[in-house]
């Protein structure tokens with residue numbers, strides 16, 4: 072007989088107990104990499120959100136049995152829903168920090184629901200944490216089965232072109248659309264909702280991307296998407312605004328099938344944005360060789376609190392369902 076699923080609260084408590092690691096924040100800060108909370112620290116922040124009124128959900132489990140968690144805010148009876156996800160790419164920790172900051176800012180939402188999945192690739196995040204704590208300079212992009220979760224969504228999945236012959240399988244899409252349990256958990260949950268706004272947080276590059284990622288062609292609602300992307304891009308950093316670009320045109324010739332960005336747009340009918348948070352910290356002054364050689368520093372700024380606050384403030388009106396103009 073199958074064991075009954077644990078309650079989400081029990082799943083969080085068990086994960087915290089398994090992975091309580093002393094001083095992730097201190098070790099990273101000491102090495103100039105920024106005071107990031109790390110996996111157990113983020114789980115306690117999720118607990119605190121639940122204590123302040125967010126409803127905790129267990130959306131599924133990762134390949135290695137870690138919880139894929141959801142936080143539901145707002146009116147349970149509301150029809151419209153905003154989706155916010157982070158951490159599909161496990162080294163992009165600034166996305167997780169920004170996501171939790173947004174969750175805290177959105178606790179008072181009333182006229183819609185906001186469903187948030189802050190740690191979409193827990194196995195990958197734990198792998199990154201182990202490497203960083205051990206001082207190993209590793210780049211991690213996949214889940215525990217070496218699949219790039221942001222090529223595994225059932226939207227133009229598989230595709231053709233560069234990603235099918237890249238020798239490293241950097242962008243490995245998995246054996247079928249939503250073959251990975253982490254992606255399946257998200258797809259199943261969000262298919263129950265009328266999602267009209269969606270944001271996925273990544274890093275780095277200082278851009279706000281809109282659909283499509285899988286094709287050069289722009290969707291019919293491109294003008295509205297472009298307006299929103301431009302508005303978020305402009306308000307994120309007054310001195311040096313982000314760029315707003317259609318995803319497939321960000322790196323010319325490099326389309327990306329199976330992205331969450333396209334799935335939220337085509338499957339859920341949402342206005343969908345992907346924010347590449349920050350410009351990393353490898354080139355922050357003073358230049359340090361140790362940071363140039365450290366993949367974690369490429370993706371994550373050394374002042375996560377300030378950067379997360381700025382991006383959260385720029386994205387918040389969109390997730391609250393504000394009109395475009």
Ligand SMILES: [Zn+2]
Pocket residue numbers: 160163273274
């Ligand atoms: Zn990413």
